[in-house]
Amino acid sequence: MKCSLNEILPFVDKPGRYIGGEVNAKKKDSKHIRLRVALAFPDVYEVGMSHLGLQILYALLNNQPDVIAERVFAPWPDMERYLRKMGVPLYTLESGTSLSSFDVIGFSLQYELSFTNVLTMLDLGGIPIRSEDRRNGHPIVIAGGPCAFNPMPMSSFVDAFVIGEGEEVILEIAKTVIEAKDRRFSRSAILKALSELEGVYVPSIHKGAQLIKKRVIADLNVYAEPSSPVVPIIRTIHDRAVLEIARGCTRGCRFCQAGMVWRPIRERNLSVLINMAEQVIMATGYNELSLLSLSSGDYSRIEELLTMLVDLFYERRIALALPSLRVETLTRNMVESIKKVRKTSFTLAPEAGSDRLRRIINKGNTEEELMETLERVFDAGWQSVKLYFMIGLPGENSSDIEGIADIAFKATQRIGKKGEITVNISTFVPKPHTPFQWERQLSLNESKEKLNLLKRYLRSKRFKVKWHSPEMSFLEGIFSRGDEKLCDLVEKAYNLGCRFDAWGDQLNFPLWEKAIELAGIKPESYLGPRRIDTDLPWEFIDTGLTKQFLLDELQMAHQGKQTPDCRFSDCTSCGVCASLRVYNTRAKEKEEEEETDEPKRISRKIKNFRIKYTKEGLARFLSHIDVSQALCRAFCRAGIIFQFSEGFHPHPRISFATATSVGMQSSGEYADIRISPPEISLPELLVKINTALPAGLSVVEMVEVPEKSPKTATIVKGFQYSCWLPKGIPAEQWEDMERRVSEFMGAQIFEIIHGYTDKCESKKMRNIRPLVESLLIDREREVVYMRLALTPEGGVRPIDVLIQVLNIPLNLAKMTKIIKEETFLSQFLLTNG
Secondary structure (H helix, E strand, O other), rough: OOOOOHHHHHOOOOOHHHHHOOOOOOOOOOOHHEEEEEEEEEOOOHHHOOOOOHHHHHHHHHHOOOOOEEEEEEEEEEEHHHHHHHHHEEEHHHHEEEHHHHOOEEEEEEHHHHHHHHHHHHHHHOOOOHHOOOOOOOOOEEEEEEHHHHHHHOOOOEEEEEEEOHHHHHHHHHHHHHHHHHHOOHHHHHHHHHHHHOOEEEEHHHHHOOOEEEEOOHHHHOOOOOOOEEEEOOOOOOOOOEEEEEEEEOOOOOOOEEEEEHHOOOOOOHHHHHHHHHHHHHHOOEEEEEEEEOOHHHHHOOHHHHHHHHHHHHHHHOOOEOOOEOHOOHHHHHHHHHHHHOOOOEEEEEEEHHHHHHHHHHOOOOHHHHHHHHHHHHHHHHHEEEEEEEEEOOOOOOOHHHHHHHHHHHHHHHHOOOEEEEEEEOOOOOOOHHHHHHHOOOOOHHHHHHHHHHHHOOOOOOOEEEOOOOHHHHHHHHOOOOOOOOHHHHHHHHHHHHOOOOOOOOOHHHHHHHHHHHHHOHHHHHOOOOOOOOOOOOOOEEOOOOOOHHHHHHHHHOOOOOOOOOOOOOHHHOOOHHHHHHOOOOOOOOOHOOOOOOOOOOOOOEEEEEEEEEEEEHHHOOHHHHHHHHHHHHHHOOOOOOOOOOOOOOOOOEEEOOOOOOOEEEEEEEEEEEEEEEOOOOHHHHHHHHHHHOEEEEEEEEOOOOOOOHHHHOOOEEEEEEOOOOOOOOHHHHHHHHHHHHHHHHHOOOOEOOOOOOOOOOOOOOOOOHHEEEEEEEEEEEEEEEEEEOEOOEEOOOOHHHHHOOOOOHHHHHHOOOEEEEEEEEOOOOOOO
């Protein structure tokens, strides 16, 4: 790197995205590595680290002794600007290595509106954007995920696509590339070798001339990874442990690509799931476990599983979440099990505004089932539920739009004043490999008109209304059923500056309109209906579904008829089982040895402890919330059981003396915890805690305190700081600072603007002179020392003193390394001796 991250991170939003050092992140001795893989997620850290697929591939590859897999995420636009300005290539979190130094880069394509981010990452990594411009020595760029089921819009940028599930094929790809490297294959020869693997599509070789059959895992019980997933260092979108209980779905919703392409349904056995759950909680310290599948309530032994997990985790207050539920599958027993620890969120998806339209899309559930489910949820104490609907579905009429509003109002009447309902609305997007792949999508103007109509219908204080941007749905629709011509559109949009197009505050639709014009794209040709006898760009991708099945389902939709779930009725002849020789698999009955009595609640002695911890290195760029979360998880991994608060959302009993700001290093922070410690010595416990903390965080002391000791927050009297200014400040500026220090210390009153450096600048003036007990300058070491008091009315921040007392410019103040050297307490000095 041409510069240090310390010169960039103070100026970007959420610098914790870029520092790495997480618990369970892998680092290996490069001497034994034969293949280096960068797993690239084209979205921000918080989104990518919430994705189970990334964690699975990371674990599988790193389980190979001669392979190292590292992670890289799309930098937010502010970080991109600094990387370009400073000449720093995009790097992986584990080792800070540029993308161009890897053998393979594997992108996860979860959403069409991440395509421009792929180009951003390649360009920032020093890799030619187009495959045809890459030469020997450049990484092989591979992509997988849902968007790979129509690879054509990205076929000019990706060397090879993985179609289907990756557990087996990723290891085959690794073996193939290692062998090719050993034999000194050219780039084209490596791609030729990859093209011979089942489930791998190489655009430069296959040219759409042969069927590419998707890869599928027959038995999920064989794959129990990740057992020790990387624990995010900052809060993520889905901040919890994940337990994949099943894969695939046979409900047959005609709009749902995932339900079609991930067939058949394969459930994990109860014994496997219980073992996986215990491992992942012990390895991460999470306080919530999400039971993941396309429809969690359809897992055949869901009530038994919930009972077993509640019994296993109740004492540790591990909450359970079912993020994907069909209305009719949520039983009263399930609700009771979930609420025993914490009431996690509920999301239900009626999709359509009438039973008639739900029959057309093969959703199957009724309005009355929805009302009964809502009643059960709110009667059990929940305060909010989200309902998801779509507009523009095939067969929709004006009464269906009104029906969405009717359902919302009936729902609020049914639940009374027990809680709040949020109505989420999006525009239907036809997806490849579904019965609706031939249907039209609403135009942009039609989407806006229907949304505006619905928003008028839904005016009420009883519920919230949220909607997906019609512009995003418009672009998603173009790319969803796009062809190779759209590669030019992606590149032109990228060159115009389009980034993070799936983020409402980042989407620049006028730039996309310009790109569409420059690329000569006619949106209506992609959004309009397709003839059933037309060759579709993605037809060479073989998901196992027959074209006749999709056409039959389309005809059934037009007739308003439903198709039953083949798990509970006759085979629907979709073709998947016969083609792939993989079949619907249910979880086994609970084995006899798994039978357990009602767990005994052990009476544990609760004790109060005061801890002292440090925040150093790149960890200083973590927020106070991120630090507190990391500490709580480390305590749990060390075997500590917290005492929890009461109420709707129980929280561990931990209170902090102060909150250290992002970017500040600290040699001594304090917190009080109320816990039941494991029966080991304190030195042993500290070792276990520190082993479970991310790089830069460390608990240095821990002592028991009397029951009625005052909280640390009430006895903090002040702090000692050292502020290491950037190098190269001229002598006259030092002289000016020394003069200002002398004037300040001799003054009785010195007013500054409170919160001057915040994004929303305050105009409130405040006298800080009584709060600055000492202020010294060491020109030789280029350090400013200050001792600042903390009073019941508050204190003053070191950066405010630097800027408004010493007149240091804001950019230099942000680059100053501020270290909290000591925290002064009025009583109870923490000591182990």
